[in-house]
Amino acid sequence: MNQVINQGGQEVIGVGRVEGPILVVEGGIDVGYDEVVEIHDSQGQLRRGRILEVGEGMAVVEVFAGTTGLSVDGTRVRFLGGPLHIPVAEEMLGRIFDGLGNPLDGGPQPLTDRYADINGQPINPTARVYPRDFIQTGISAIDGLNTLLRGQKLPLFSGAGMPHDQLAAQIVRQATLGRPAGEASGDSEQFAIVFAAMGVKHDVADFFRHSFTESGALTRVAMFLNLADDPPVERLVTPRAALTLAEYLAFERGMHVLVVLTDMTNYCEALRQISNIRGEVPSRKGYPGYLYSDLASIYERTGRIKTSDGSITQVPILTMPNDDITHPVPDLTGYITEGQIVLGRDLNHNGIYPPITVLPSLSRLMKDGIGAGRTRADHSHLSAQLYAAYAHVMDVRSLASVIGEEELGEVDQQYLKFGRAFEQEFVNQTYTENRTIERTLDIGWKLLSMLPKEELTRVTLEEIEKYYGAGQRDGHASD
Amino acid sequence: MTQQVGTVTWINGPVIRARGSRNVSMLELVEVGEEHLVGEVIGLNGDVITAQVYEETSGMRPGAPVFGTGLPLSVELGPGLLRSIFDGVQRPLPVIEMRLGSFIERGMRLTPLYRKTPWDFTPRVSVGDEVSGGIILGTVPETDALEHRVMVPPDVSGTLTWVAPAGKYTLEDIIAKVRTRSGAERELTMLQRWPVRRLRPYKTRLGQNIPLITGQRVLDTFFPVAKGGAAAIPGGFGSGKTVTQHQIAKWADTEVIVYIGCGERGNEMTEVLQEFPHLVDPRSGRPLMERTVLIANTSNMPVAAREASIYTGITIAEYYRDMGYHVALMADSTSRWAEALREVSGRLEEMPAEEGYPAYLANRLAEFYERAGYVETLNGSKGSVSVVGAVSPPGGDFSEPVTQHTKRFIRCFWALDKALASARHFPSINWLDSYSEYLEDVADWWREEVGKDWYHQRNQAMEILSEESRLSQIVKLVGPDALPDEERLILETARLLREGFLQQSAMDEIDQYSTVQKQIRMLELILHFHQRALRIVKHGAAISVIHNLPSVGTLIRMKTLVPNDQLEKLDDIQKEIDQQMDQLDSEYR
Numbered sequence A: 001m002n003q004v005i006n007q008g009g010q011e012v013i014g015v016g017r018v019e020g021p022i023l024v025v026e027g028g029i030d031v032g033y034d035e036v037v038e039i040h041d042s043q044g045q046l047r048r049g050r051i052l053e054v055g056e057g058m059a060v061v062e063v064f065a066g067t068t069g070l071s072v073d074g075t076r077v078r079f080l081g082g083p084l085h086i087p088v089a090e091e092m093l094g095r096i097f098d099g100l101g102n103p104l105d106g107g108p109q110p111l112t113d114r115y116a117d118i119n120g121q122p123i124n125p126t127a128r129v130y131p132r133d134f135i136q137t138g139i140s141a142i143d144g145l146n147t148l149l150r151g152q153k154l155p156l157f158s159g160a161g162m163p164h165d166q167l168a169a170q171i172v173r174q175a176t177l178g179r180p181a182g183e184a185s186g187d188s189e190q191f192a193i194v195f196a197a198m199g200v201k202h203d204v205a206d207f208f209r210h211s212f213t214e215s216g217a218l219t220r221v222a223m224f225l226n227l228a229d230d231p232p233v234e235r236l237v238t239p240r241a242a243l244t245l246a247e248y249l250a251f252e253r254g255m256h257v258l259v260v261l262t263d264m265t266n267y268c269e270a271l272r273q274i275s276n277i278r279g280e281v282p283s284r285k286g287y288p289g290y291l292y293s294d295l296a297s298i299y300e301r302t303g304r305i306k307t308s309d310g311s312i313t314q315v316p317i318l319t320m321p322n323d324d325i326t327h328p329v330p331d332l333t334g335y336i337t338e339g340q341i342v343l344g345r346d347l348n349h350n351g352i353y354p355p356i357t358v359l360p361s362l363s364r365l366m367k368d369g370i371g372a373g374r375t376r377a378d379h380s381h382l383s384a385q386l387y388a389a390y391a392h393v394m395d396v397r398s399l400a401s402v403i404g405e406e407e408l409g410e411v412d413q414q415y416l417k418f419g420r421a422f423e424q425e426f427v428n429q430t431y432t433e434n435r436t437i438e439r440t441l442d443i444g445w446k447l448l449s450m451l452p453k454e455e456l457t458r459v460t461l462e463e464i465e466k467y468y469g470a471g472q473r474d475g476h477a478s479d
Numbered sequence B: 001m002t003q004q005v006g007t008v009t010w011i012n013g014p015v016i017r018a019r020g021s022r023n024v025s026m027l028e029l030v031e032v033g034e035e036h037l038v039g040e041v042i043g044l045n046g047d048v049i050t051a052q053v054y055e056e057t058s059g060m061r062p063g064a065p066v067f068g069t070g071l072p073l074s075v076e077l078g079p080g081l082l083r084s085i086f087d088g089v090q091r092p093l094p095v096i097e098m099r100l101g102s103f104i105e106r107g108m109r110l111t112p113l114y115r116k117t118p119w120d121f122t123p124r125v126s127v128g129d130e131v132s133g134g135i136i137l138g139t140v141p142e143t144d145a146l147e148h149r150v151m152v153p154p155d156v157s158g159t160l161t162w163v164a165p166a167g168k169y170t171l172e173d174i175i176a177k178v179r180t181r182s183g184a185e186r187e188l189t190m191l192q193r194w195p196v197r198r199l200r201p202y203k204t205r206l207g208q209n210i211p212l213i214t215g216q217r218v219l220d221t222f223f224p225v226a227k228g229g230a231a232a233i234p235g236g237f238g239s240g241k242t243v244t245q246h247q248i249a250k251w252a253d254t255e256v257i258v259y260i261g262c263g264e265r266g267n268e269m270t271e272v273l274q275e276f277p278h279l280v281d282p283r284s285g286r287p288l289m290e291r292t293v294l295i296a297n298t299s300n301m302p303v304a305a306r307e308a309s310i311y312t313g314i315t316i317a318e319y320y321r322d323m324g325y326h327v328a329l330m331a332d333s334t335s336r337w338a339e340a341l342r343e344v345s346g347r348l349e350e351m352p353a354e355e356g357y358p359a360y361l362a363n364r365l366a367e368f369y370e371r372a373g374y375v376e377t378l379n380g381s382k383g384s385v386s387v388v389g390a391v392s393p394p395g396g397d398f399s400e401p402v403t404q405h406t407k408r409f410i411r412c413f414w415a416l417d418k419a420l421a422s423a424r425h426f427p428s429i430n431w432l433d434s435y436s437e438y439l440e441d442v443a444d445w446w447r448e449e450v451g452k453d454w455y456h457q458r459n460q461a462m463e464i465l466s467e468e469s470r471l472s473q474i475v476k477l478v479g480p481d482a483l484p485d486e487e488r489l490i491l492e493t494a495r496l497l498r499e500g501f502l503q504q505s506a507m508d509e510i511d512q513y514s515t516v517q518k519q520i521r522m523l524e525l526i527l528h529f530h531q532r533a534l535r536i537v538k539h540g541a542a543i544s545v546i547h548n549l550p551s552v553g554t555l556i557r558m559k560t561l562v563p564n565d566q567l568e569k570l571d572d573i574q575k576e577i578d579q580q581m582d583q584l585d586s587e588y589r
């Protein structure tokens, strides 16, 4: 029999059932849905968990660290009477925490009396400020074609073995508030960085730590690490803990925060695991029907609000199982985020870095952050034209693979050349290359000038007049 | 008033069970816990009450009280709806922001419509008049764009014993008294309530033969929806559902717009809120916000309220229809609503049908789309609710249950195409997969109102486009050179149709909206170009001669070069075409 101590229903010795990472506690307990619990095993070791379902005298608990070593009679469960809170403070920048927000760097608990509920609360749409400020990442395929704005959520869709970590690190290192082309970049305001790892390998975490150290950013970074050998269930807390700190920094301390979450696929797998053990009706590929809402509760914690100058920009990373973009994790992510940057195997094989596959990539907020006074007046037409031309390249390539390159018409031959140059000169750059927006746009025009003017129907005649062939004329955009 | 009807025994996310009274009714509004969180009864079994709760249930415990209200979930109807933004159960979001700041906390109980605003009421009836449901008692200038017609509630009829004189009244002031047949006196205010899950009554349904003009060429010219009709716009992520719906909300020729953001992004609602007050309705000359009601249940707001948001929106739409107005309702996205149904159903451990959706999914979809219609209202006027529902199929695969069932209840299908979106062909509505069953129905309207044989021209253009699709299959195998020049001209003209007509940028000042006059003239020009070029090609001109004509570029750019109020410029373009063709005619005879 379970023994209930502390007749407020606060502590129970012995549980009814243990199954996977789930405990079912029975007995005359009086606890609330979604509350946090502390679990002590017979050795007195502490772990934490969360209530997933409550009935009369019954509670279903997910144990973050898993249930290994827990026994039916020897387990002591304390109900803490509220949802999980973590401390939030500016001094958490420069520190490393585990997936639940406990210090992992040997340092002390952050000194603060501000504790915040990790679940956060939805931002009222009337309180939001629509993002409009462009972030210059120095990466042409992003700045030129899929511009990132402050307060945007823009994930990297990648696959195993592709350089998404490098790309994310480069974005973090180079991101500054963009200036219109031609204007000197002012005192570049620096981002605070909140980094959350879910189920990634140690060397990935080390890579990021290294990269932050090298760029001197380490003091501006808070890392929350749940690594591959850490308990999977804990992963469900990690991004929420990270975003709770990010919200505090952005909306209470007025900072610009860049949040990197990696790897969301691992997160979703942990969610699926819990769901399956509970016998819930699955939707696609065994993922629970609420995966969309659950992911939204993470991704929507991004943006700007009227009462603060700060912002949260999210760059989640996910690896697409089998490189399949229709897999539920990238699919539902794409339905929530404000675009996606897609990395492609083929480009990667061809040695293009970053291997950003341009066509399926998208920044939905781009339209409001570019143009005269923000980047340059021709930006929007130029990017539409590059897209259209490159899409045509794809058609020509498949035609060429059937009838042979020699059989192509003259214009289509030019498209093929354009396509190769586009990948080699526009998309391709080095890991340390930081291009200004002006440079990016100029490369774009230089490449378009490889095509006959008549083909350029997405740009205006005035723009053609001004920029077509400009690189050739004054030599400044040629390498 | 509220009274305790039960005690919570079980909580799983938005679903709770309670034990208690057997007198609670199905779909009754209940309040749960000491915080009085709003919920709705969705199951009764003996003394066990199952309810979905419209707010976060974190921390709720078994033993918490459940209070009954005796009423079904209802919305408030009256002046003040326009320009508002509500959550899924009609709480005013700006007031929540005022009280709580930037984040939404639970447990807020607010009246949807502000009670203290004085409205300018002008009566239209007099003492002694016989009135019944729907009869217009008087009018209020709700915004400069719209006259609100204050109606007798559908369930009231009798003789007017008192009518307020013209003047300023709040929603709580009595504006008329009616002696009903039973002899009782009913006091009427400008405020009414209506249960959201029940459709508001009307006299009869009317035929649907007036197109809803959206200013979007691919819609109006190729796949029109009629006023009072229903259209679905399915597409994978990033294919253009929201932008298209925003475009319709901006430019549709209706008096009222109801826009429901159902489980989508917060920023998209913010965008509307920040943009609409500054955009001018081309018809009324007033800011678009003055004709708009927004319902926002973003993806991270409670899921049960997402389910309710659709009904909240459509009930408001019906209310304006009953005044004799045309209303267009946008729901973005109906898939998120269906998923809310699935989530609640899953937590109830109901037997799932396809992909975890409950078996009643099709029924619910049917009920929703059935509320679209062009009707004669109870007061004899004519009004309509047109519904445009976005569908977000997993993986962009249209064979999934929500898309498939939706197709059964709509007559206009705007199929978005990922490949077009990737190539930045916007709106990425695939002209081969889309259809409208309203084509014949609205053809007369074009003839009478625009004076053009739209139907014929539209079909001619469609033929060219389908021919293009057939020919491109061949081109993919053997290259374009293998085709005879007449067929290559088809490809040229199809390109003009695609780039010059179908593609329409939502971000271009001039292009974002085309009047029907501009649309039909543009189409005529392209077809005219085709006819003339055909003759020349038949006389032996190589296709490159046509391809390199300067007027090709002009035709592709005319959408952005010719504003709606300078259509004479299109005549100049026709002259340009004719000149160039005359020249060729003389070369190739």
Ligand SMILES: Nc1ncnc2c1ncn2[C@@H]1O[C@H](COP(=O)(O)OP(=O)(O)OP(=O)(O)O)[C@@H](O)[C@H]1O
Binding pocket: A334, A335, A336, A362, A363, A364, A365, A367, B235, B236, B237, B238, B239, B240, B241, B242, B243, B244, B264, B392, B426, B427, B428, B504, B505, B506, B507
């Ligand atoms: N008519 C248009 N003109 C210009 N750009 C467009 C148009 N339609 C769509 N786009 C582009 O496509 C992007 C995605 O469109 P949108 O947000 O409407 O997709 P969606 O189908 O609603 O996606 P989701 O299901 O993820 O919400 C836009 O951000 C915009 O860049």
Ligand SMILES: [Mg+2]
Binding pocket: B241, B242, B243, B264, B332
């Ligand atoms: Mg959308």
